[in-house]
Amino acid sequence: MIRFLLKGILRDKQRSLLPVIVVTIGVMLTVVLYCWLTGILNDSVELSARFSAGHVKIITAEYEKNINQMPNDLALTGVDTLMLKLKNEFPEIKWGQRIHFGGLIDVAGSNGETRAQGPAIGFGIDLFSGDPSEKERFNLAKSLHRGRMPIQPKEILMSEEFSRKLNINPGDTVTLIGSTMYGSMAMFNYTLCGTVIFGAGPMDQGSVVIDLEDVRKALDMNNAASEIVGYLPDNYYNEEKVDKLVIKFNKLFPKSEDKFAPIILTLRQQNDFGKMIDQIKQIGGFMVLIFVFSMSLVLWNAGLLGGLRRYTEFGTRLALGENYSHIYRTIIYESLLIGIIGSISGTFFGLLISLYMQNHGLDLGSIMKNATIMMPAVFHARINTLSFFIGFIPGLISTVVGTALSGIGIYKRKTAQLFKELEA
């Protein structure tokens, strides 16, 4: 009997190929949209993580209280020893030291007097040690707009917009005016070697990137850093992994009365990122829900119509002596089969497209050039565990439920009524 029914499904394209195609397309769209929204969320989070928050950040307890003021007098000290310990205890995490500072960039004219001046946010990151991690996180090479990358001390990069504002070009000398770790005034000359476009509004408005050791010299921060940022090995923020890391860190560095003792902050704990992540997740989840529901209605309807189309066949089968329940079971099994095949193939194609989008992304930089919030210019899809299953909600459940509902009609109609329909 099963073989007989299978023959029927395979031969009747409207019962097999067509529903499988409909389910495949529906599931594929669901998977792609889900991966796409997950990717946008990830890209937004990762952008913030790369430039400022890290997946985790280690600072002093006092620095954390005034973090918006970038109080380098409260920075971490004895950083070399701390880094060594972190690398030993958390070898899988990529650690990087940074100095965040605020200051004034002064441009002198030919007579030595100030020609232009502007407030700047500075990033002291490792540019010369040979480890390219930090340069890659800031995407410096690709963001370079004019000039070249720094190749020696006392060379800086500046955001293109800032350089235009100050009317300076690569090769010009600028003076950084700030304060040292100990509160005294710091003045240091640098050569502008290149300008960059970060593709993130706040960064592009007025920032400079200088080698960490250069900043240490300028701000008198020997063996000190504002923060140590940590990144998970696959470069994707994962709350579970981060939480485990935090537990281990807190065991190694228990809370103490020392104001300069290192503490760890997750990305979620910084700058309302937690709220942002939750809101983006909620909005993304809501959008996915709406889409899954819409696709469910489409596939439910397909299942319903598929069932209704076959009332003639059901009437004949009932007359020949098949039970109501047997017919009902067989159409449910058929829809299960269609749903499983469609969901698997839809998920496969959806993941294939998502994988491409994960690797290549979609560059929306041209339409986002005036954005004032930190948003990535290239949006990637992101495949996660749920991507493998999300399509089964509309693909399998809705198809089966649609068929099950249409099948109830077999029970509701008297056999003779089915015959009247069938003879009509």
Added chain:
Amino acid sequence: MENTTLISIEGLRKDFPTSGGRFTALNGIDLKIGKAEFTGIVGPSGSGKTTLLNIIGSLDSPSEGRVMVLGQSISDLNVKQAALLRRSKLGFIFQSYNLLPVYTVFENVEFPLLLLKLDDSHRRKMVMDTLDWLGLTDKAKSKPAQLSGGECQRVAVARAMVKRPEIVLADEPTANLDAANSHNILKTMVRLNNEFQTTFIFATHDDKVISYLKRKISLIDGKVLKDEITNN
């Protein structure tokens, strides 16, 4: 009329609910139909002949009265028992053939035997014998769409006969056939009736069918107007 009574109907009434109340399709039917009869329920449209055929075939149930088919009361059968009765003892032939279009002639005829869970070789033999009997052996692998109307109805007869049912119920079996095909089908049925002693009950108003009947039960407005043995 034969001695063995297969169908016994007493005081049968069948009502259908309508928007204005209810419509009585059959009212006070009393009948007995015996083994190997070739009987027709004859009457104009709306006389209740299809309703009567449906009740005999356990496709519907009486509102009142008692209908016994092969010793079983139709009113007392649950859906599973009714399906079992149809599966094992009754054969149906429809006006529009109702062959399953994606299956071959062989598979269409095989279907009732699959429901009876007969083994493969037994099934194959019964199907081939029946197709042979109806002159359809060369069409075994054809699909219904490749057959003429007459051939389709012969396949429907084969499907009804393959399990050697005690009773075959045929609702307007020649309505979609031309005269030549109608006579061919009817002759085949007469032959089956004679050879296998199968009881045939028709619901019809087609004169061609009526001309082959051995007993004619005339229905008008849900009542038996006349019940007569013909000279056929």
